[in-house]
Amino acid sequence: MSAGDKGPSQASQLVSLARAGYDLVMSEDGRPYGVRRNGPHIALPLRGRAGLRTQLARRFTINNGGQVPSQSALADAMTVLEGEAAAGDPVPVHLRVAGDASRVVVDLGTADGHCVIATPDGWQNADRSPVLFRRSGAMAPMPRPEGTTDGLALLRDLVNMDDPTFHQLVAWLIAAWIPHIPHPVLTCKGEQGTGKSKAAQMIVNLVDPSAATKRSQPRDVKAWATQAFNSWALCLDNISTIPPWLSDTLCKAVTGDGIVDRALYTDDDVVVLTFRRVLALTTIDAGALAGDLAERLLVLDLQLIGEDRRRSEEDLDTAYDTARPAILGALLDLLVAVLRELPSVRLERMPRMADFARVLAAVDHVQGWDTLGSYTAAAQTVYADALEGDPFGTAVVGFVETHGAWSGTAGQLLDLLPPPDGYHPKWPKDAPRAGGQLKRLAPMLRSVGINYDDTSRTPDRRRQRLISLTPTEMGRKTLSAPALLSATTSDQAKPADSTDASTVQMLSAHCPQPPAADSADSADSEADSEAALLSAPPHASEQANRPPADSRASTDSKTHAISGPHLICPVCEQPMAPELTTVGHLIHPNCQ
Numbered sequence: 001m002s003a004g005d006k007g008p009s010q011a012s013q014l015v016s017l018a019r020a021g022y023d024l025v026m027s028e029d030g031r032p033y034g035v036r037r038n039g040p041h042i043a044l045p046l047r048g049r050a051g052l053r054t055q056l057a058r059r060f061t062i063n064n065g066g067q068v069p070s071q072s073a074l075a076d077a078m079t080v081l082e083g084e085a086a087a088g089d090p091v092p093v094h095l096r097v098a099g100d101a102s103r104v105v106v107d108l109g110t111a112d113g114h115c116v117i118a119t120p121d122g123w124q125n126a127d128r129s130p131v132l133f134r135r136s137g138a139m140a141p142m143p144r145p146e147g148t149t150d151g152l153a154l155l156r157d158l159v160n161m162d163d164p165t166f167h168q169l170v171a172w173l174i175a176a177w178i179p180h181i182p183h184p185v186l187t188c189k190g191e192q193g194t195g196k197s198k199a200a201q202m203i204v205n206l207v208d209p210s211a212a213t214k215r216s217q218p219r220d221v222k223a224w225a226t227q228a229f230n231s232w233a234l235c236l237d238n239i240s241t242i243p244p245w246l247s248d249t250l251c252k253a254v255t256g257d258g259i260v261d262r263a264l265y266t267d268d269d270v271v272v273l274t275f276r277r278v279l280a281l282t283t284i285d286a287g288a289l290a291g292d293l294a295e296r297l298l299v300l301d302l303q304l305i306g307e308d309r310r311r312s313e314e315d316l317d318t319a320y321d322t323a324r325p326a327i328l329g330a331l332l333d334l335l336v337a338v339l340r341e342l343p344s345v346r347l348e349r350m351p352r353m354a355d356f357a358r359v360l361a362a363v364d365h366v367q368g369w370d371t372l373g374s375y376t377a378a379a380q381t382v383y384a385d386a387l388e389g390d391p392f393g394t395a396v397v398g399f400v401e402t403h404g405a406w407s408g409t410a411g412q413l414l415d416l417l418p419p420p421d422g423y424h425p426k427w428p429k430d431a432p433r434a435g436g437q438l439k440r441l442a443p444m445l446r447s448v449g450i451n452y453d454d455t456s457r458t459p460d461r462r463r464q465r466l467i468s469l470t471p472t473e474m475g476r477k478t479l480s481a482p483a484l485l486s487a488t489t490s491d492q493a494k495p496a497d498s499t500d501a502s503t504v505q506m507l508s509a510h511c512p513q514p515p516a517a518d519s520a521d522s523a524d525s526e527a528d529s530e531a532a533l534l535s536a537p538p539h540a541s542e543q544a545n546r547p548p549a550d551s552r553a554s555t556d557s558k559t560h561a562i563s564g565p566h567l568i569c570p571v572c573e574q575p576m577a578p579e580l581t582t583v584g585h586l587i588h589p590n591c592q
Contacts, residue, residue, distance in 0.1 A: 151330025
């Protein structure tokens with residue numbers, strides 16, 4: 001028998017099976033999928049467990065009397081099918097939730113591909129999804145929602161929080177099904193015994209059920225990317241501290257992130273993971289979280305569960321499983337009303353996470369709640385908690401409380417604020433790091449009534465960045481009374497360069513007149529003083545209390561009266577009076 005009489009090869013038969021039963025598509029992130037015709041609208045990856053490869057191997061074995069295709073035949077067939085998938089235009093492939101402001105589709109995660117479609121006109125269960133979904137091993141099926149009138153009441157009985165907090169939770173759950181907006185990180189906070197982990201598990205399983213709802217803190221970016229790519233909603237459990245890389249990663253995942261990595265077994269091919277996720281975490285102390293992440297939190301304070309109200313986990317799971325279809329139905333009813341209301345929502349002031357704030361406003365209009373007001377008020381508390389967790393930020397607040405408005409360089413501020421006990425790992429090590437840390441702390445400083453500005457530069461040749469810290473009217477009410485004694489309201493209201501002639505004349509007495517320079521040395525002395533204009537010497541607070549060696553014997557009472565941390569005038573090398581530094585002067589007026 002000639003070679004031509006052997007029939008098609010195993011690889012050719014596998015390709016024919018794929019073409020006959022599946023549409024081959026490429027996702028927008030460059031991943032090939034097969035979609036079964038006349039079946040669930042689910043995208044099967046070409047490779048992997050439960051992918052198209054295993055489906056074709058099964059079908060081949062059935063058609064050939066039990067003969068199993070070889071691994072090489074399967075590999076050759078997958079190569080051909082990947083090429084066919086790449087020949088078409090990319091198509092969007094979604095995970096668990098899809099849609100926009102006018103329609104939301106939720107994948108129930110069942111084998112038959114059923115879904116729920118919500119529009120401003122209502123919601124319904126559908127046998128086949130109108131959009132293409134993919135599945136992952138981290139997903140679990142979701143029960144079919146049921147239309148009832150007591151779903152929210154059933155959810156209220158399962159969580160231990162007050163009414164305003166519960167209203168914020170419901171609004172967050174609604175927003176979690178609107179995929180095109182950023183979502184704040186839901187943070188269940190409370191002491192031990194408040195049921196944080198169980199509450200977070202039940203909440204996340206309403207949005208995206210999973211066999212592993214609660215996750216440990218990932219070890220690196222790759223581990224995080226794998227988790228985030230395979231789940232629409234994730235919960236990080238029992239977070240005490242978050243390293244900077246994870247804080248930045250979570251912030252990007254809230255607004256939308258993309259991670260590029262080299263593909264396996266290739267030299268220059270890359271794999272791109274793009275996602276925007278719904279995140280939750282549990283913690284005892286929200287102040288341990290980084291400031292930039294704190295701006296994206298929705299904190300739910302859970303109440304302590306008394307022994308007379310505590311329930312066993314088995315009893316709680318049974319009640320939750322029984323109530324979940326009704327809870328989902330009630331949430332979908334509210335989602336429909338929010339979709340109907342959103343186009344007309346207009347906010348006079350847009351807070352951080354503005355899209356989420358619009359959802360809160362829509363929920364408030366439908367339910368008669370005040371979730372937006374509670375959210376903005378709670379955000380200020382979160383900022384204050386995060387500021388307390390930053391030792392440098394706490395020191396800056398204490399400095400402004402004591403001395404009032406201040407203006408200078410980051411290096412000068414660092415000299416005025418020594419780290420506690422001489423060293424702290426979170427303390428900036430130099431002026432550039434201090435300036436960067438202050439810029440990150442700026443939103444939190446404003447939340448406690450301290451305005452931060454760094455748009456000005458020093459007038460000398462070095463053109464260093466000038467930092468201004470100014471208490472606002474809210475800050476003056478919030479800060480302690482002793483803090484206000486360091487600077488009067490009239491002083492604080494003046495800009496750094498707006499001292500009038502009478503003020504200059506009155507304060508010039510604090511600066512001894514320097515001897516006149518020879519004309520031959522005037523240019524050099526002027527250049528030297530210009531270069532040293534804003535260069536605070538090391539340990540300025542110590543030098544401020546120690547007069548120069550040639551003037552210790554003649555130091556008058558006014559110099560002795562100067563106390564507390566203050567600067568040295570770089571021209572005459574005499575201490576700066578608090579009346580001058582309070583209004584932003586860094587050199588004596590008659591030294592200019």
